Amino acid sequence: MKTYQDKVHLWGRIWMVSALLMMISIPAIISVTLNEWPHLQSFLQGLFTTAIIFWTVTTVEVFTFSPMLGSAGTYLGFTTGNLTNLKVPSALNAMQGLDVKPGSETGDVVSAIAIASSTIITTLIIALGAALLIPLTPLLEAAVLQPAFDNIIPALFGALGVVYIARAWKIAVAPIVAMLLIFLLIPGTTDLVGIMVPVGVVIALISARILYVTNKL
Amino acid sequence: MDFLSSWWLIAMALFVVCFVLSQSLFFLLKARKRALELGLSKEEIRQTIVSTMIFSIAPSVAILLGLLALSKVLGVVIPWIRLSVLGAVTYELPATINVVEGVFGESIGNRISDPQIFVTVLWVMTLGIIPPLIIVPLFLKRIQSRVKTIRKKDSKWGDHFMNAMFLGMISAFLGYVVAPRLDEVTGETYVSLLAVLTLISSAVIMAVIGIIITKYKKEWLKNYAISVSMLGSMALAILYAYLGVR
Numbered sequence: 001m002k003t004y005q006d007k008v009h010l011w012g013r014i015w016m017v018s019a020l021l022m023m024i025s026i027p028a029i030i031s032v033t034l035n036e037w038p039h040l041q042s043f044l045q046g047l048f049t050t051a052i053i054f055w056t057v058t059t060v061e062v063f064t065f066s067p068m069l070g071s072a073g074t075y076l077g078f079t080t081g082n083l084t085n086l087k088v089p090s091a092l093n094a095m096q097g098l099d100v101k102p103g104s105e106t107g108d109v110v111s112a113i114a115i116a117s118s119t120i121i122t123t124l125i126i127a128l129g130a131a132l133l134i135p136l137t138p139l140l141e142a143a144v145l146q147p148a149f150d151n152i153i154p155a156l157f158g159a160l161g162v163v164y165i166a167r168a169w170k171i172a173v174a175p176i177v178a179m180l181l182i183f184l185l186i187p188g189t190t191d192l193v194g195i196m197v198p199v200g201v202v203i204a205l206i207s208a209r210i211l212y213v214t215n216k217l
Numbered sequence: 218m219d220f221l222s223s224w225w226l227i228a229m230a231l232f233v234v235c236f237v238l239s240q241s242l243f244f245l246l247k248a249r250k251r252a253l254e255l256g257l258s259k260e261e262i263r264q265t266i267v268s269t270m271i272f273s274i275a276p277s278v279a280i281l282l283g284l285l286a287l288s289k290v291l292g293v294v295i296p297w298i299r300l301s302v303l304g305a306v307t308y309e310l311p312a313t314i315n316v317v318e319g320v321f322g323e324s325i326g327n328r329i330s331d332p333q334i335f336v337t338v339l340w341v342m343t344l345g346i347i348p349p350l351i352i353v354p355l356f357l358k359r360i361q362s363r364v365k366t367i368r369k370k371d372s373k374w375g376d377h378f379m380n381a382m383f384l385g386m387i388s389a390f391l392g393y394v395v396a397p398r399l400d401e402v403t404g405e406t407y408v409s410l411l412a413v414l415t416l417i418s419s420a421v422i423m424a425v426i427g428i429i430i431t432k433y434k435k436e437w438l439k440n441y442a443i444s445v446s447m448l449g450s451m452a453l454a455i456l457y458a459y460l461g462v463r
Contacts, residue, residue, distance in 0.1 A: 053311075081304045113252065114265060118269050197386050
């Protein structure tokens with residue numbers, strides 16, 4: 001008999017392949033309707049400069065985030081995007097709220113519930129925003145609100161940081177020191193945060209393993 | 218370029234929205250059923266859904282800012298579609314700039330009027346983020362079974378392993394917050410004290426809520442603690458900026 005996890009992989013694959021076909025069909029339908037296709041050279045030039053960074057980042061993200069998000073959460077999160085600024089924090093927030101262990105089956109279902117709920121609200125807000133963009137523009141562009149919108153990442157990761165650092169501060173020391181040094185000393189790293197996430201994860205895993213085998217955890 | 222607000226393009230956007238909502242509802246219902254089987258109560262699930270939705274509002278409004286920025290180049294409907302599926306403003310905007318400025322030498326400040334540039338942007342945006350849609354169906358089962366093996370072999374290490382993964386990600390974003398950034402007007406680099414103060418404020422609010430939860434046994438607050446910390450520190454960011462912090 002198929003387990004819940006087996007079924008999740010079956011459903012997830014069906015949804016994801018459908019999403020792949022849907023995403024590719026959008027530019028295809030537009031090109032057919034307009035009778036306008038990109039010239040190969042321009043397309044390859046644009047794709048190369050984009051893919052060299054984003055194929056690497058998104059590939060690494062799959063291997064970094066999927067153990068955190070669980071199976072259903074990964075299928076859903078990687079179809080709908082906005083992972084680091086929304087889906088991963090949502091899953092962490094929900095698992096922390098219910099005190100469930102990430103990576104366990106309960107963690108997996110709680111993560112899926114959180115990512116699905118988050119996706120629903122985000123999709124509705126974006127749709128509403130698209131419909132009302134003209135009246136909303138003065139509000140979204142209001143200078144007084146810009147500091148709040150510009151600082152969502154610090155607002156998000158300050159709170160998450162406290163929770164997870166308090167939970168395992170010994171593991172946290174090495175990656176935090178390493179990341180602070182890298183970001184402060186190497187110019188231009190703000191654009192490479194996607195690449196730096198797996199670097200931070202590898203440092204944290206090595207540090208945790210050393211602490212664990214030397215009985216310091 | 219009249220088609221940018223044509224009915225068929227809007228119909229495609231609505232189809233994408235329906236697809237994403239259907240997929241989310243599908244997994245939400247399946248996960249809810251399994252959560253009940255695993256012993257979670259209906260109330261716990263309801264609270265998780267409500268708190269996640271509240272938590273997601275502020276980041277979603279920030280995504281609207283990306284929609285606004287992209288709409289100036291691509292119209293409203295295409296960014297609406299793109300931001301509803303895999304990707305993020307941090308990807309869509311550089312991809313657009315790579316094509317419009319890098320390939321065609323045009324300015325990103327104006328609405329695209331050349332169909333050739335438009336379709337090139339669209340194809341690059343779509344294919345530039347395609348790997349997860351291929352890798353996840355092919356490899357996720359193997360990745361998850363490896364994680365399961367780690368947990369089974371040594372559950373104590375399994376817990377540390379997961380904590381290390383989260384802390385690795387969080388540490389990268391802590392580094393990102395303190396990283397020097399470029400002032401586009403003056404050309405000088407600076408560390409944003411505003412970002413650092415917002416981070417610290419969020420951490421302090423979270424710590425205070427944590428103390429309230431532990432000391433006064435307000436367990437229900439747990440579900441809203443991160444949302445409150447995030448919104449509180451965003452409100453403080455407005456105050457800090459008003460006081461001249463940058």
